[in-house]
Amino acid sequence: MPVYIRKNVSFTPPSIYNMQLEDDSDYLLDPDQLRDILPQPYRMIDKILTQLLDSVWEIVETKDNALLAEARKIRPPLFDEAQRLDKFENASSMAASTDGKYIFFGLLNGLAAMDALSQAHLHSWHEENVQVTSIQTHAIGLEGHLLITLDDMGVARLFLWAYNNILFIKALNENAPESTSKILCQKCEASKKGDLFAAVFENTSTKEIWMEVHKSPIESWLSELENLGTALNKQKEEPRENKDHEAKDLSTAGQESDSLQESQNVTHNDSTSLEKLGIKLSLPVQVLKIKPPPEQPLPGNLSSSIASALTKVDTGDVLGTGLNHIVSSAHLESRDQIFNHKHEQYLKYLPLEKEEHDVQATFHFLCASNMINLGLDQSPANDHPVSLAVWWAGAAHLCQYSLSKSGGKDLEFKPDIVWPFTSTITCSATSGCTTYLSVGLENGNVILWNRQIGLCKAVLSASSKSAVKSICFLDPCLFPLDTPHYPPYPTSAATFLLAECADGSQALFDTCDGSQQIPRCVAEKPENDENKQNLLQIISALPELMLYTQKDGNMYIKDIGTGAALCQIGLPATHTVQNPWDPIFAIGGGGQILYLKGEGTEINEEGETNDISCVFMYHLRSYPLLDQYWNRGYTERQLTVYTTAPQRIATLMQERVQQQALRKPRLQHRWSQLRTELDLIHTARQAPLNSMRITTPSSITSVLSEVRFRKSRASVI
Known part of the structure; x- marks a missing residue:
């Protein structure tokens, strides 16, 4: 019987509920089942070891990728043409004079001076157990310099450098060795010309902190230095007169010149030499004393009655710090008791110990301007400071004190101007002529004030996620010159403002009128902390270049405008930078020579460790990559031009005649x-x-x- 089979017949697939489940125990489907399941606790140990192996592998892979990315980077050329300086291998600090002719070294037992170009040791000041850790220099007259030093024991000292001699003036805080209460100096800085200087002191027993401002007797020092020069010339002429005029041998003359040079380089204490010459230097005079604001919350008014409390309250004409208020201490205590009783169940979770914050002060000496009424009798072109701007760490307001007040015996008085800000102040800076004042805040904003016209110029946003770490005003010659057609007389110029944030990013702003204030990103936020830049100092002769270090201890020279690293300062393989965040270096010879302290140790044949630290010299003028910057020839330009009313009228009349x-x-x-x-x-x-x-x-x-x-x-x- 014939059978008919239909073509293209599709049978219905079985239901998913009727499908046979896969056997999980089949080792052919799961290769991990080739081994038997371990019993406890070995199974847990196996999981821990597997997890540990995976985490280690991830760490190794991350480091391998980082090394590979680092190897692919374009590295700046290495500037390793270092010359070893055999002197001052134990230098603990270093600073260059204002004109760059001299280099001052802080030693373990005193202070020394050297010629920046010839590297000749000029003079030394010796004192046992005095390790100078910080040096500041300021020009006094034509050839003199004021030196302000700070040692490891917190003692600030004043010196004068003149006629190749280091002259000791005074120690601001002298402590007896047997005294239990000591006064330490945290910070000491002077104005641009050294006519005023301020120091922050701390009492170790009472924990009291205050700041003192002193006035330097510049005119008296200049006259005393003239007398010193006359006395030194007489002292040199006396041994020449007693010499035998008949001896004319060239070798003898050479020996005499060598002995004279050695006599100048002998290490001694200059206070005894001044006493022998009969010269005594004048001492500075204190003009102001400032105390830090009290910790929050503010203390109450201690007056016994409301009438006496009203006499101590501010008039309200200007903004104040909030210390002089009418709220009594008893009222504040009652409010605290009510709060503690109401939230007693939550107070036990509060920390018992309070965090101690370092009380540090940052201050700037300001010249005359329209921001403060006192001192306007002086010409704005006069570069002598008339006010002091101070802010304390953790505070949100900046205070300005007048330095022209005569307080008599009472040197503590209220600030003349108080500027409150919306966030905590983290840094501040002023231009060289103090025309611009910039304040960096914790919220990433930068406030720029033009003190010449007395207005807030701009509120700049450096970062939205990080605080501003440092601010620096660049040289006005870097800003493109645009001569205005009207008015015909010169007006204020513009410059760049470099802001560095805590996350490592850097932004460049301009201070030009009518600018959009759009920042130019100089450096992005680094991927890791190893690549964070620590900005150090601008090379004075090359204002476009700046020195900076990284966490690994390498020092670089970068172009501020482009943010690119031009070269790396290379030390020998046996030496490293002593402290990457605060290296010991100085730039002398008009920006031509870089002096850098390198730290290193070596093990001799007997197994003893020897210190081979020394100072290295780098001749920046001879480096080929910097020739294009040396050949540009920067023209000096004033940031602010002060013109009087007669000068402006004369210029307008001259234009009308033309x-x-x-x-x-x-x-x-x-x-x-x-x-x-x-x-x-x-x-x-x-x-x-x-x-x-x-x-x-x-x-x-x-x-x-x-x-x-x-x-x-x-x-x-």
């Missing part, structure tokens, strides 16, 4: 049209109102022709 030739043909043309205009006015007055139709130029022309025709006809008659 434009006289252009105004003469205009006046002639004007006089030629005046007769026509007078005829029109005369005709308009004589014509009746109904007949006046001066709507088009054609009607005016017809009227004028009619008037002229009548005049000619009358003359004929």
Whole structure:
């Protein structure tokens, strides 16, 4: 019997509920089942070891990728042409003079001075157990310099450098060795010309912190230095007169010059030499004393009555710090008791110990401007400071004190100006002429004030996620010059403002009027902390270049405008930078030579460790990559030009005289049209109102022709 089979028949697949489940125990489907399941606790140990192996592998892979990415980076060229300086291998600090001629070294037992170009040891000041850790220099007169040092025991000292001699003036805080209470100096800085300096002191027993401002007797020092120069010249002439004039041997003369040079380089204490010469230097005078604001919350008013409390309250004419208020201490205590009783169940979770914050002060000496009324009798072009701007760590307001007040015995007085800010102040900076004052805040904003006109110039946003770490004003010669057509007299110039954030990013702003204040990103936020830059100092002769270090201890020279690293300062393989965040270095010789302290140790044959630290010199002028910056020839430009009213009037009159030739043909043309205009006015007055139709130029022309025709006809008659 024939069977008919249909073609293209599709059978219905079985239901998913009827499908046979896969056998999880089948080792062919799961290779991990080839081994038997471990019993406890070995199974847990296996999981821990597997997890540990995976985490270690991830760490190894991350480091391998980081090394690979680091190897692929384009590294700046290495500037390793270092010359070893055999002197001052135990230097604990280093600073260059204002003119760059001298380099001052802080030693373990004193202070030394060296010529920046010839590396000749000029003079030393010796004192046992005095390790100088910080040096600041300020020019006094033509050849003198004021030196402010700070040692490891917190003692600040003043010196004068003149006639190749280090002259000791005074120690600001002298502590007896047997005293239990000591006064330490946290910070000591002076104004640009050294006529004023301020120091922050701390009492170790009472934990009291205050700041003192002293005035330097510059005029007295200059006259005393002249007397010192005369005495030194006489002292040098006396041994020359006693020499045997008959000895004319060249070798003998060479020996005498060598002995004279050695006598100048002998290490000794200069206080004894001044006493022998009969010269005593004048001492500075204290002019102001400032105490830090109290910790939060503010203390109450201690007055016994409301009437006495009202006498201590501020008038309210200007903003204050909030210390002089009318709220009594008893009222504040009662409010605290009410709060503690209401939230007693939550107070036990509060920390018992309070966090101790370091009380540090940052201050700037400011010249005369329109921001403060006192001291305006001085000319704004006078670069002597008349006020002091101070802010304390953790505070949100900046105070300005006048330095021209005569407080008498009471040197503590209220600030003249108080600027409150919306966030905690983290850094501040002023321009060289103190025209601009910039304040960096914790919220990433930068406030820029123009003190010459007395207005807030801009509120800049450096970062939205990080606080501002440091601010630096660049040289005005870097800003493109745009000479205005009007007014004809010179006005304020512009410059760049470099802001560094805590996350490592850097932004460049300009202070030009009418600018959009859009920051130029100089450095992005680094991926890791190893690549964070620590900005150190701008090279004075090359204002476009700056030195910075990284966490690994390498020092670089970068272009501020582009943010690119030009070269890496290379130390020998046996040496490293002593402290990457605070290296010991100085730039002398007009920015031509870099002095850097390198730290290193070596093990001798006997197994002992020897210190081989020393100072290295780098001749920046001889490095080929920096030739393009040396050849540019930067033109010095003042950030602010102070012009008086007579100077502005004279300039405007001179401009008017120069434009006289252009105004003469205009006046002639004007006089030629005046007769026509007078005829029109005369005709308009004589014509009746109904007949006046001066709507088009054609009607005016017809009227004028009619008037002229009548005049000619009358003359004929």
